[in-house]
Amino acid sequence: MKNVILIGMPACGKSTVGVLLAKTLAAGFVDTDLILQRRQRNTLQALINKYGLQRFREFEDEALLCVEELSDTVIATGGSAVFCDRGMRYLKQNGVCVYLELPLEELQKRLSNIKTRGIACRKGESLDEIFAERSPFYEKYADVRIDCSRLTAEETAEKIIEELKFNNKK
Numbered sequence: 001m002k003n004v005i006l007i008g009m010p011a012c013g014k015s016t017v018g019v020l021l022a023k024t025l026a027a028g029f030v031d032t033d034l035i036l037q038r039r040q041r042n043t044l045q046a047l048i049n050k051y052g053l054q055r056f057r058e059f060e061d062e063a064l065l066c067v068e069e070l071s072d073t074v075i076a077t078g079g080s081a082v083f084c085d086r087g088m089r090y091l092k093q094n095g096v097c098v099y100l101e102l103p104l105e106e107l108q109k110r111l112s113n114i115k116t117r118g119i120a121c122r123k124g125e126s127l128d129e130i131f132a133e134r135s136p137f138y139e140k141y142a143d144v145r146i147d148c149s150r151l152t153a154e155e156t157a158e159k160i161i162e163e164l165k166f167n168n169k170k
Contacts (some may be wrong), residue, residue: 004160004164005098008079011102011107011110012102013100013153017156018076024157026072027140040081046167060083060120063078063087065087071120092141098144098145101148146163
């Protein structure tokens, strides 16, 4: 099995679905946000506050690039990982990229405070603006798109498995 790389907006379920998917597939699991935090010895929000958006994205790119050449692994990326072209191209060399899509209205319900969540964005930027800026990048890297609207994490994992089996038959 190739790696499964999960991309999408914050709160779309990448980490939660990733763990369930890894368990179901008897695969490994890696969360690049946790790699970034461990490498920098700080939370995402603290890093954004201390170093700013550009340096944070450099940290994120480094975190993606330090993921070992794995196989049979589900990789949950940070919501802004798609801005890291080198890192995304590196991950996609041995993986299929799955975009977990949620409409903006659903994201607004799930994200109560974008100021403390560790979301890489410019000061004062709204969730609408973040969504509009990132969506084309998610679409650019996506090999598979999964509409997560009205799905539980378990149902989303099942849908990914179904889609990956279908794609492997092509």
